[in-house]
Amino acid sequence: MLYQNPEYRIMGDRGLLVELGDDISPEVNQxxxxxxxxxxxxxxDGVVEITPGYRxxxxxxxxxxxxLTTLRGTIDNIQRTNHHPQFSTPNLIKIPVVYGGKxxxxxxxxxxxxxxxxxxxxxxxxxxxYKVYMVGFMPGFPYMGELPEELATPRRETPRTAVxxxxxxxxQKQTGIYPVEGPGGWRIIGRxxxxxxxxxxxxxxxxxxxxxxxxxTINEEEFSRWKP
Numbered sequence: 688m689l690y691q692n693p694e695y696r697i698m699g700d701r702g703l704l705v706e707l708g709d710d711i712s713p714e715v716n717q718x719x720x721x722x723x724x725x726x727x728x729x730x731x732d733g734v735v736e737i738t739p740g741y742r743x744x745x746x747x748x749x750x751x752x753x754x755l756t757t758l759r760g761t762i763d764n765i766q767r768t769n770h771h772p773q774f775s776t777p778n779l780i781k782i783p784v785v786y787g788g789k790x791x792x793x794x795x796x797x798x799x800x801x802x803x804x805x806x807x808x809x810x811x812x813x814x815x816x817y818k819v820y821m822v823g824f825m826p827g828f829p830y831m832g833e834l835p836e837e838l839a840t841p842r843r844e845t846p847r848t849a850v851x852x853x854x855x856x857x858x859q860k861q862t863g864i865y866p867v868e869g870p871g872g873w874r875i876i877g878r879x880x881x882x883x884x885x886x887x888x889x890x891x892x893x894x895x896x897x898x899x900x901x902x903x904t905i906n907e908e909e910f911s912r913w914k915p
């Protein structure tokens with residue numbers, strides 16, 4: 688549900704968490720994105736950093752430059768005026784994936800869990816387009832939704848200590864991609880050869896909040912021959 692007015696939580700002496708809703712939904716996330724774009728565009732003196740999430744955004748500020756009450760008042764005013772910034776139409780980013788085997792160690796389990804074939808899982812996963820709700824957890828990690836109801840799957844009870852770079856996973860109604868190797872508890876169904884995080888590039892990742900993504904299948908040979 689989208690809140691009528693923002694709810695605030697103080698995060699230390701320099702952080703303000705602005706909550707705009709109580710669930711993960713396109714409506715709430717759109718409101719977060721609108722506020723994020725507006726605050727960035729207004730360049731409010733004293734606002735140091737803004738980090739958007741699914742249903743909230745964290746504002747880091749300098750309390751010696753802008754008092755907390757002033758910051759809250761500014762955000763309240765933006766929400767009251769129903770300011771809706773113009774967004775450019777996002778490009779559809781197509782991501783190649785080799786599914787199953789050593790690249791997707793949870794694919795067979797997931798198919799059995801949902802009482803469907805592996806081909807059906809792949810068809811459902813590649814048959815949808817996904818919105819990038821947020822980027823976080825690790826640099827360039829996109830949280831995307833929403834999965835078809837048939838694929839909604841709980842996380843692993845025991846997270847892996849190392850998930851390979853490029854791994855494509857499922858958790859609840861989300862799908863995501865590990866841009867670098869790291870720990871994680873998502874169900875891994877495949878891997879992409881695309882490099883989704885490069886700190887030497889600007890921007891360092893092609894995926895950002897509000898982007899649109901779809902997946903398509905490649906085989907192991909195509910994966911091994913893929914040029915980064």
